[in-house]
Each structure stands twice: as C-alpha cells, then as structure tokens.
Amino acid sequence: MKKTGSQNHFLPGFGLSLGFTLVYLSLLVLVPLSLLSFRALSLDGTLYRDIFQDPRTLAAFKLTFASSFIAAGLNLIFGFIVAWTLVRFPFPGCSFIDALIDLPFALPTAVSGIALTSLYVRSGMVGRYLDIFGIQVAFAPLGVVVALSFISLPFVIRSLQPALKDIEREYEEAAISLGASPISVFFAVIFPAIRPALLTGFSLAFARALGEYGSVVFISGNMPMKTEIISLLIAGRMEQFDYDGATALAAVTLLASFMILLSIHLIQWHYSRKIQPRS
Numbered sequence: 001m002k003k004t005g006s007q008n009h010f011l012p013g014f015g016l017s018l019g020f021t022l023v024y025l026s027l028l029v030l031v032p033l034s035l036l037s038f039r040a041l042s043l044d045g046t047l048y049r050d051i052f053q054d055p056r057t058l059a060a061f062k063l064t065f066a067s068s069f070i071a072a073g074l075n076l077i078f079g080f081i082v083a084w085t086l087v088r089f090p091f092p093g094c095s096f097i098d099a100l101i102d103l104p105f106a107l108p109t110a111v112s113g114i115a116l117t118s119l120y121v122r123s124g125m126v127g128r129y130l131d132i133f134g135i136q137v138a139f140a141p142l143g144v145v146v147a148l149s150f151i152s153l154p155f156v157i158r159s160l161q162p163a164l165k166d167i168e169r170e171y172e173e174a175a176i177s178l179g180a181s182p183i184s185v186f187f188a189v190i191f192p193a194i195r196p197a198l199l200t201g202f203s204l205a206f207a208r209a210l211g212e213y214g215s216v217v218f219i220s221g222n223m224p225m226k227t228e229i230i231s232l233l234i235a236g237r238m239e240q241f242d243y244d245g246a247t248a249l250a251a252v253t254l255l256a257s258f259m260i261l262l263s264i265h266l267i268q269w270h271y272s273r274k275i276q277p278r279s
Contacts, residue, residue: 033254040251047248056224057233057249063141064230065256068209071148072156075205076198079156086157087164101158104151109214116147117219139221144229147215152205159201163194199268203261210257 051057086098104112120127120137127137137143167190175185213231220227230253237246 036247036250036254039247043244043248043251047244048252051248051252056228057230059225060228060230060233061253061256063144063228064210064253065260067141067144067148067229068206071145071152071209072202072205074145074149075153075156076202079153079201079205080160080194080198082153083157083160083164087161101154104154109151109212110218112150113147113215113218116143116150116215120146120219138219139223139227141220141227143219143221144216144227147219148209148212151212151215152208155204155208156198156201159197159204160194163197167193195271196268199264199271203264203268206264207257207261210253 082101086094117124117138119125120130120143122128122131122136122138124138130137135142137146171189172185175189176182180188211231213229213235216229217232220229222228222232230249234246234249234253237243237249
C-alpha cells in the first residue's frame, strides 16, 4: 500500500531543502553579520565614544535616518496612490507604467544619481523652475530625500498591489449600500486589509534607503555637517584604511536600523493578532 501522507516531487525533501536554505542564508547573511558583530564587540570603547561625540558623525546619522524615514513615509502615500490607480483603474498603457516601477531595481544607482542631479540642479530641467521659488534640491538635504524616494518607491508599490487585488469589492459595495461615506469605507474596509502590506512596504523602503550610497553621493554634494550621509563616512574610513572606525560606524548603524525595523515588525505582529479570528 502507498502511504497517503507522502508524495513524490521533483524537488528534494524537507531535510535537504532545509539544509540548502540554512547554508545559503548563513553564507550570505548570518556569517557576515556575525563577523561584523564579533569585530565590533572587540573594538575599544573609545571608538564608540568618539562616534557619539563627533558633530560631523552625528549630523550624518541624523540626515541618514531622517531622510530615510521621510522618503519611506512619502512613498507610503504616493506609492498607495500609484498602486491603487494601477489595480483599480486599468487604462491604456497601464502595463507600460507598471513595468516602469521596476526601473529603480535595474538601474545602477550611480546612473540614478547622475540623472537626478542633472534634472534638479539650478540649471536643470526641473531645478530651474524650483529655483524661482527658492527651492534647492541638488546639493541640499532635499536632494537626499528625492534620491532615497526614487530608489525605494518600488518596494511600497509591489507590497501593496497584491493586497489591493485581494480585497473583495463586495465588501466595499455593501458598506456603500448601507450609507457609508467613501472615507468610512476606506478606513473600515480597505485600510485594515492593506495595513500589513503598508507596514511591510514602509519597512522595506526604509531599510533600502538606509543603505543607499551611489545615487545620494552625486545629488547631495557630500558637504560635511549638511548633506553627508553615514554610508559615505564608512566608505571614507575604508579608503583611509581605518577599518576599526568603519566597523564601529557600521555596527552603530546596524544596531539602530535593527531596532527600528524590529519595532515596525512588532507593530505589524500586534495588528495581525488583532485581526485574526478567535476560535
């Protein structure tokens, strides 16, 4: 007799699949992060004291995290609008626009930085009109936000699209038939369904923006205390063969980003527990 609980598949069994998974993730994620952690713990404490006492480093941390948070927040709003339009209102050329969303994934970050800089400098196609109102994008903190928004937008849209497609239109129609306003329908029907996707998209966009380097280097101008990001400081320490200083900066950045992402995931876990049906 054949066992009912076992089936033949072209893929390997659970044990072999789990082994490949653990080895692959360990080589790419666990081992590098473990080595960084061990090296960071072995450093002299004065390195970390100098980090928190150096105004230039603190300014870079403030700009990096603030710009990443703002860029992820802006993408949360405009990414929802784009995803909503593509899912709910198909139009001629919709597939082409949908394909363009993935462009920041494939475009080299250096190319993105050069393109954005040439567009937003005071003599650029857009920058010349913004300059009339006294708005400076290139070589200013605003340029950092623009670059981070550009490279992190696809994460929000791609996280929201499946969630929006899964929403049953009947629930919205039922709410409207009962006299609910469009705003009430959004917050009572749509928002609870896409809230996990919103948090996922925000966390992915935020994490992606934190580690960006290529595009920001060109549009920011890398002015200390003004437009310098933490990735540039780490790269500068590496070029000066100050590996301990670069490790300390990387460790502090990693710890801060981990705590922020952990908080976001805890919020997401809390809301997912609230919407689960009770047995």
